[in-house]
Amino acid sequence: MTVQQISVFIENRAGRLAQATSALGKAEVNIRALSLAETSDFGILRLIVDRTDLAKEVLAEQGFTVDKTEVVAVQVPDRPMGLGHILQLLDESHITVEYLYAFIERCGDHAVIIFRFDNSDQAIAALTASGVKVLSAESVNLM
Secondary structure, three states, X not given: OOEEEEEEEEEOOOOHHHHHHHHHHHOOOOEEEEEEEEOOOEEEEXXXXXXXXXXXXXXXXXXXXXXXXXXXXXXXXXXXXXXXXXXXXXXXXXXXXEEEEEEEEEEOOEXXXXXXXXXXXXXXXXXXXXXXXXXXXXXXXXX
């Protein structure tokens, strides 16, 4: 169970982030989760949206370089060591976390964290075998 993520490469200049998010808003694409990492020259905006293909099309039309990748949405207990427990399970299974960021919505008394792994299938198998709930794309879009 993976979720599609849009990665947008954005030049570090005034107004470019606003241009990307405004274009999505005008196309009625809802941003569900996001992360922004930057270097001196550009940033990478990672988005979970309700309409991935439309978002990719709209951003490309605005001159952005856009890529679509698979990530995993994991339900994490919202308490001390909730994330730590998940990360220990992954470490014991020799799974590398490439990056992660929090989802905007909660799932009951759990937080939702978006993960990018070096091996998503292995990560999903290890997590579900340990009783950790991995969310489907449909579940994420209904939040």
